[in-house]
Amino acid sequence: MKYGAHRLDHLQESIIRSITRYGIEKGAVLLAQGFPDFDPPEEVLAAAERALRQGLNQYAPTWGLPELRKAIAEKSSRFYGQKIDPDREITVTCGVTEAIFAAVLGIVNPGERVIVFEPAHEQFYPSIVFAGAVPVWIPLRPPEFRFDNDQLEAAFKSGVKAIILNSPHNPSGRVFTSQELSFIARLCSEYNAVAVCDEIYEHLVYDGRTHIPLATLPGMVDRTITICGFGKTFAITGWRLGYAIASESLTNVLRKVHDFTTVCAPTPLQAAMVTALNMPDSYYDSLREFYLTRRNRMIRTLRDSGFECQPPEGAYYVMADFRALGRGDNDLKFAYWLIDQIGVATVPGSSFFASNSSLGRGFIRFAFPKRDETLGIVEERLSRLRSDHL
Ligand SMILES: Cc1ncc(COP(=O)(O)O)c(C=O)c1O
Incomplete structure (x- = not known):
């Protein structure tokens, strides 16, 4: 007998997590899932430890600790000049993932249409499916990963409730320009559509680019849900912390979902995020520098090994074209072969495309938030791709 709900029929286990499991089994270097293999800043760890010892171990206020919401409002003013009301417009969530679900479930009715760019982070589609809504896929075509204006406008014209936008973008590394965002x-x-903006990589932009929150554009403040995370910025993906910023009316609906699904985000870890957000500008400068060095090294390694790839403008992934290696263009097969024969785990490009997976053929995604030693091992292993004996 089949017990699963029909709404799950088209969902498969996340390829990123299944390939990571396979990579672990085979002892591969894990460049599939996007998480750092190093610890968070010492002061953030110390703040969490203090909070645990000082009795912050029970439920937090559902919308988040007041001092954390205040720190988030200050951060939004410091980086983007925004004026956010911490009581009415900020909700602390269990990661960006929860915030996306709370946003989509909070605003979208069954049967309504939601625009999503593909390639896309794997959470967007399930959030639309759980809402009983219909995705409208707009391709960002490799290698440039830009959208076609006419195609996007036609999608809006046909009637949509919302658009999910992710910039800096995973997996392509695009940082949308002010012209694209204005469009x-x-x-x-x-x-009359709502924008759900996943800005988890807001601080990881390279080569003098700036991240522009869509909410700061004229006319957008009341129709945008801005979602940010702590996991990538402070190397704490396992702490499961993020937040949503939106007008009071949008906040009220997403808070209903948040309240009844999670009650609150982990209390002591929220307290530690106040310390994290109060770190000086120099923290963010060194973070960008740290990842820029890794990006450049990853690009060099990949090109030296025979891949074709463009340096990402932001985030911490590289979509690499492996077709010049002469092993065909089946990305799923190639990703498993790379684990088995070379010992490096990545994500098949087609897994990021839902409606047109052929656009991802020939590509795999490398994540580079890793220690120098790890990248050294990757370099050494990938150099074997040039060997004639494979
Ligand atoms: C674009 C994007 N959104 C959301 C997430 C998940 O965020 P969190 O771990 O805060 O739930 C990720 C993780 O890789 C991501 O790349």
Whole structure:
């Protein structure tokens, strides 16, 4: 007998997590899932330890500790000049993942349409499916990963409730320009759509680029849910902390989902995030520098090993084209072969495309938030791709 709900019929286990499991089994270097293999800053660890010892071990207020919401409002003002009301417009969540689900379930009715760019982070589609809604996929075509204006406008014209936007973008590394964002903002206003913006990589932008929150564009503040995370910025992906910023009316609906699904995010870890957010600008400068060095090294390693790839503009992934290696273009097969024969785990490109998986053929995604030693091992292992004896 089949017990599973029909709404799950089209969902499969996350390829990223299954390939990571396989990679662990085979002793591969794990460059599939995007998490650091180093510890968070010492002061953040110490703050969490203090909070645990000082009795912050029970439920927090559902919307988040007041001092953390205040620190988030200050951060939004410090980086983007925004004026956010910490009581009415900020909700602390269990990671960006929960915030995306709370946003989509909070605003989208069954049967309504939601625009999503593909390639896409794997959480977006399930959030739409859980809401009983319909995804409208707009391709970002490799190698440039830009959208077609006419295609996007046609999608809006046909009637949509929301668009999910992720910039800096995983997996392509694109950081949407102010022209692209203005175009999207214009369409949202004209066709009365809500923008759900996943800005988890807001601090990881390279080569003098800046991250522009869509909410700061004219006309967008009341129709945008901005979702940010702590996991990537402070190397704490396992702490499961993020937050959503939105107008009071949008906040009220997403808070209903948050309240009844999770009650609150972990209390002592929220307390530690106040310390994290109060770190000086120099922390963010060195973070960018740290990842820039890794990005450049990863690109060099991949090109030397025979991959074709563009340096990402932001985030910490490289989509690499492996077709020049002469092993065909089946990315799933190639990703497993790379684990078995070379000892490096990555993610098949097609797994990020839902409607048109052929766009991801020939690509695999490398994550580079890793220690120098780890990247050294990767370099050494990938250099074997040049050997004639494989
Ligand atoms: C674009 C994007 N959104 C969301 C997430 C998940 O965020 P969290 O771990 O805070 O739930 C990730 C993780 O890799 C991501 O790349």
